[in-house]
Amino acid sequence: DTGVSQDPRHKITKRGQNVTFRCDPISEHNRLYWYRQTLGQGPEFLTYFQNEAQLEKSRLLSDRFSAERPKGSFSTLEIQRTEQGDSAMYLCASSPDRGADTQYFGPGTRLTVL
Amino acid sequence: SQKIEQNSEALNIQEGKTATLTCNYTNYSPAYLQWYRQDPGRGPVFLLLIRENEKEKRKERLKVTFDTTLKQSLFHITASQPADSATYLCAPPDSSASKIIFGSGTRLSIRP
Numbered sequence: 001d002t003g004v005s006q007d008p009r010h011k012i013t014k015r016g017q018n019v020t021f022r023c024d025p026i027s028e029h030n031r032l033y034w035y036r037q038t039l040g041q042g043p044e045f046l047t048y049f050q051n052e053a054q055l056e057k058s059r060l061l062s063d064r065f066s067a068e069r070p071k072g073s074f075s076t077l078e079i080q081r082t083e084q085g086d087s088a089m090y091l092c093a094s095s096p097d098r099g100a101d102t103q104y105f106g107p108g109t110r111l112t113v114l
Numbered sequence: 115s116q117k118i119e120q121n122s123e124a125l126n127i128q129e130g131k132t133a134t135l136t137c138n139y140t141n142y143s144p145a146y147l148q149w150y151r152q153d154p155g156r157g158p159v160f161l162l163l164i165r166e167n168e169k170e171k172r173k174e175r176l177k178v179t180f181d182t183t184l185k186q187s188l189f190h191i192t193a194s195q196p197a198d199s200a201t202y203l204c205a206p207p208d209s210s211a212s213k214i215i216f217g218s219g220t221r222l223s224i225r226p
Contacts, residue, residue, distance in 0.1 A: 041218050042203050042217050093157070103214065104160070105157030107156055
């Protein structure tokens, strides 16, 4: 299967620790998106990449969050000094071309900050 | 700024009936709109895309309408089945069309 994959699927960490998530998009998809989703809400946009360039970052995103896509393929999302409010599902999606094309989502990484 | 609103309450209907979900948007006019399905603990899955020049789009038991005057899209599932139970998300592009934005979703439950 060549769908979007995310690793890990679940992460439990203590407050103050750093965590890093990985996303592997569908091959040849140029765009890669990161979202955060909490219970009862739709996915909230965090950031997106066109190939290796990070084109937009949500103004709501804390400086503790950083994302990279160094070779235009997989991407990582790092959260530094985690807080309990960071507990959420982190979703990655990819799309083939233009900005608002249909997106293909991965299974998500569930983060729990204790 | 643009706003997307979906029925916040869960929708419970009897198997075999038609489910109708509503998505309203304000403060802008998207050129198209997408609908996604999301099952618990999983990522959303694309269902349908409808453009502003299309009044209606169908796919099997699914039908979507797009009323640019009312600023509303309706999502219908006919002959509903328990397997249709999920959360359905409305997702138009943002005003710059650089990304899509999601409504909060409507949870649909189909009882046998």
